[in-house]
Amino acid sequence: MGALFFASAIAFLLIGCFFTTSFFVILVLGAIILPVTLFGAVLLLIYVKESVVEKLRPPVAGLSLSQLIHFKKLFDYQTSLARKYPTYRLIMPSQTDVYTVDPANVEHILKTNFSNYGKGQYNYDIMKDLFGDGIFAVDGDKWRHQRKLASYEFSTKVLRDFSTAVFRANAAKLVANVSEAVAANKMMDLQDVLMKSTLDSIFKVGFGVDLNSLSGSDEFGNQFTKAFDDSNVIIYWRYVDLFWKIKRFLNIGLEASLKRNIKVMDDFVFQLIRCKREKMKTEKSDEGKEDILSRFLIESEKDPENMTDQYLRDIILNFMLAGKDSSANTLTWFFYMLCKHPLIQEKVAQEVKQATKADDNISIGEFTERITEEAMDKMQYLHAALTETLRLYPAVPVDGKNSFKDDILPDGFKIKKGDGVNYMAYAMGRMTYIWGDDAEEFRPERWLENGVFRPESLFKFTAFQAGPRICLGKEFAYRQMKILATVLLNFFKFKLVDERKNATYRTMFTLHMDQGLHLFAFHRLN
Ligand code: HEM
Numbered sequence: 001m002g003a004l005f006f007a008s009a010i011a012f013l014l015i016g017c018f019f020t021t022s023f024f025v026i027l028v029l030g031a032i033i034l035p036v037t038l039f040g041a042v043l044l045l046i047y048v049k050e051s052v053v054e055k056l057r058p059p060v061a062g063l064s065l066s067q068l069i070h071f072k073k074l075f076d077y078q079t080s081l082a083r084k085y086p087t088y089r090l091i092m093p094s095q096t097d098v099y100t101v102d103p104a105n106v107e108h109i110l111k112t113n114f115s116n117y118g119k120g121q122y123n124y125d126i127m128k129d130l131f132g133d134g135i136f137a138v139d140g141d142k143w144r145h146q147r148k149l150a151s152y153e154f155s156t157k158v159l160r161d162f163s164t165a166v167f168r169a170n171a172a173k174l175v176a177n178v179s180e181a182v183a184a185n186k187m188m189d190l191q192d193v194l195m196k197s198t199l200d201s202i203f204k205v206g207f208g209v210d211l212n213s214l215s216g217s218d219e220f221g222n223q224f225t226k227a228f229d230d231s232n233v234i235i236y237w238r239y240v241d242l243f244w245k246i247k248r249f250l251n252i253g254l255e256a257s258l259k260r261n262i263k264v265m266d267d268f269v270f271q272l273i274r275c276k277r278e279k280m281k282t283e284k285s286d287e288g289k290e291d292i293l294s295r296f297l298i299e300s301e302k303d304p305e306n307m308t309d310q311y312l313r314d315i316i317l318n319f320m321l322a323g324k325d326s327s328a329n330t331l332t333w334f335f336y337m338l339c340k341h342p343l344i345q346e347k348v349a350q351e352v353k354q355a356t357k358a359d360d361n362i363s364i365g366e367f368t369e370r371i372t373e374e375a376m377d378k379m380q381y382l383h384a385a386l387t388e389t390l391r392l393y394p395a396v397p398v399d400g401k402n403s404f405k406d407d408i409l410p411d412g413f414k415i416k417k418g419d420g421v422n423y424m425a426y427a428m429g430r431m432t433y434i435w436g437d438d439a440e441e442f443r444p445e446r447w448l449e450n451g452v453f454r455p456e457s458l459f460k461f462t463a464f465q466a467g468p469r470i471c472l473g474k475e476f477a478y479r480q481m482k483i484l485a486t487v488l489l490n491f492f493k494f495k496l497v498d499e500r501k502n503a504t505y506r507t508m509f510t511l512h513m514d515q516g517l518h519l520f521a522f523h524r525l526n
Helices: 001-022 025-055 065-067 071-084 101-110 118-129 138-154 157-183 189-206 219-236 245-249 253-282 292-300 309-324 326-340 342-356 364-369 373-378 378-394 472-491
Strands: 060-063 087-091 096-100 398-402 420-424 492-496 518-523
Touching: 025 253, 025 518, 060 065, 060 071, 065 071, 065 398, 071 087, 071 096, 087 518, 096 101, 101 420, 118 157, 118 189, 118 253, 118 398, 138 157, 138 292, 157 189, 157 292, 157 364, 157 518, 189 292, 189 309, 189 326, 189 472, 219 253, 219 309, 253 292, 253 398, 253 420, 253 518, 309 326, 309 378, 326 342, 326 378, 326 492, 342 378, 342 472, 364 472, 373 472, 378 472, 472 492
Parallel strands: 060 087, 096 420
Antiparallel strands: 087 096, 398 420, 492 518
């Protein structure tokens, strides 16, 4: 890769020199040739400086631009580079990005030297318009304050009981939806259905609002969701668009749409905050105040100066980002894996039946009542299968930090202040030196010891991140995924429409299945 990079730099330079011998050509094509020549010279200089002079730096695997060329299969491209170099660099004149799959490095970045690796100004600038000062965008005191508040809220019984009730209710609606497809003998896109179902749940748990996107009935909520999804795509695009700040200044192109979308969301969220504040003043009981927004509103009464409406808006949009797609994406890959491995599908279904003691005639209402904490604790194989899914298809395939100071990683490579430092959960799941020769196989058994789930080091299994910034919704997500998986597998069997086709992802912040998950569902009769 280094040689290829060197050769292309020389080629650019030679092409430039050849053409610059002709004055006429310079006049006609000067505007093209000169930049090409300069670009080649810059590449050559960077290559010599970065690969020859800077000996202790991670090996240069190419230009950051190479990721644009491989954008469609980006995470597999990164995996192939990581097989050669467990830590490598991609360079650009303005920014160096380091990528690693080495668990020792991951532990160093996420825990041992946590204070040196944060979102940094670079990520903050990109995210600020949409996520403001929310937990995903900030470091330092702002992050600590929200982390403390949110950790407390997530550990309360109120939120736990409320979210479980919401997951159960939405699971029942999901069963009704799938039953319709079965009755009509229709193929379905399970990813689409799961996305709607988890969206309804996060809306209810986040705002206390029934969105009913599964039945498509809330126009205003749908507008919010569309604006949120479109904004996310545009924010992600900023990472590869060198001119986004100019476009934002001129309010043109995607930046103009982003501004419009943000207004739609702000109108929605600020109105909701106002309504809830009013309701709180008049209603004394705690009923209807179990959602995350209400919980934070109650907190804000203790600290009104800092916890302004703007701050609450940021908190809520960040929770939407965290909870909206991650669980649905994971469940999509989970059902895809179960279809590819029918024996594993049967094994999970049998475990569900045993843990809930359900017979064939049980109603959905009765069944959801049986998905208790105790029953879920018995589903060790389901837990292993979901975790195995996340190992191979982590909802956040690559996670990036910024280095605040020069540093040295445990593998001996030097990091410079300002470097982007990324660990690649998707590539890590495929490394044989981490998981053994069967790393690419879907094998839930690898997580079990005598039938009991045995966790792995979180610096090897990085799907939820690790260290002080470990995902706050991990338990929440497992609970939601287990409830949905349990009801679906108790009532249905699933079969891919096209068994020979291999699914792939759409490259974006989360691991979304490209084109959806098309399958047939059948009533499960034992
Ligand atoms: C399968 C589901 C999920 C996966 C795989 C997952 C994974 C992750 C990852 C990789 C991060 C680190 C992102 C970063 O560097 O900024 C993260 C952070 C976070 N997650 Fe999750 N997540 C899931 C579901 C959820 C849910 C459902 C919620 C809440 C409703 C949630 C709340 C959060 C929060 C608040 C953070 C920020 C933590 C901080 O910066 O201190 N997550 N999650």
